[in-house]
Amino acid sequence: MSQTDSLLNTLKRQLRMQGKTYADVAQWLGLSEASVKRLFAERNITLARLECICEQLNLEFAELVQTMQTEERRLQELTQAQEQSIADDPKLFLIAVCVINGYSFAEIHHQYQLSEAECTQQLLKLERLALIQLLPGNRIKRRVAPNFRWRPGGPIQQFFQQHIANDFFRSRFDSESEKLLVLNGLLSRAGNDEWQQIMQRLAKEFHELCERESSLPITQRFGTTSVLAVRQWQHGLFKGYARKLPQQ
Known part of the structure; x- marks a missing residue:
């Protein structure tokens, strides 16, 4: 940039x-x-x-x-080793996701069955990873950039894919706070690239919206996950019928 x-x-x-x-x-x-x-x-x-x-x-x-x-100077991305250390420790993973989303110490302790000592222990680990600074009175200062992201294909992303994907899609997506759009069409390589750029802009707008609402009380906000994905892909059911075309 x-x-x-x-x-x-x-x-x-x-x-x-x-x-x-x-x-x-x-x-x-x-x-x-x-x-x-x-x-x-x-x-x-x-x-x-x-x-x-x-x-x-x-x-x-x-x-x-x-x-x-x-x-x-804020962190935009962790190293592979740093992400792995978080992915290998469920409590640390939980606290990391909370603080990146703006939870205070009291809100973490109130919402999850972790003692104050356990919360402090995990926060000190995140401080050593340079994700946060733990201030007097257990105040948490995030050290991540507004565009912070987990590494593409890294340990955290792999964890979500392996353990959360099935649970995430186990829904009818028909409540007021849910929506599922499945888009299918034909695109050139240039069109595919343009669509990916649009997706990246949507991701940026999502983070900007989160930042804009960060001053609201935690009781007025709820965890919101959006999955934006694109693949040159065809359901396996149809692959047996596909002609083999020359590679472009």
């Missing part, structure tokens, strides 16, 4: 934190909302406009840059 991308992503997070929208930015800059959206999408904002937005947010431009640098 370029420094321009990082800086604008940091600015957008500052806007959300203060409850400001593109409409507000448009008013500050004397532009239409569509023009502002285009500026952010094209990463084409002048220094003067950036300084104007910062002024409206009561934020020095230097502070914005410093915040960006601090966020860049």
Whole structure:
């Protein structure tokens, strides 16, 4: 990610934190909302406009840059060995998922059958892995970046695939909080690549939404899992009928 991308992503997070929208930015800059959206999408904002937005947010431009640098130092991904150590320890795995999702010490202790000593022990392990900083009073400071992810094909992802996938799909997906979409069609390699980019943008929007709601009480939020997947795939039932075509 370029420094321009990082800086604008940091600015957008500052806007959300203060409850400001593109409409507000448009008013500050004397532009239409569509023009502002285009500026952010094209990463084409002048220094003067950036300084104007910062002024409206009561934020020095230097502070914005410093915040960006601090966020860049946060963990975006663990090493293979670090993930394996979490996947091999069920209690540590549970606590890791909780803190990444913004649980406080009290909320973890209240929601799960773990003593305060057990919670502290696991949190200290996560501190050694640099996922968090455990502050006085058992306050938890996350050290993961907003775009933190588990390693593709890594131990955590493999654990989910092996142990959770069947349970996840054991549902009719007909309640108000559930939805299952199965899309099927024909795409070229370029079309497939474009769809994957759209999926990546959806994943980014999901994380941004989680961050936006992170200030709500934990009692107003519930665990939400979305699975976005794409494969060049055909059900095994049909493979026996398929012609062998030349590889492209």
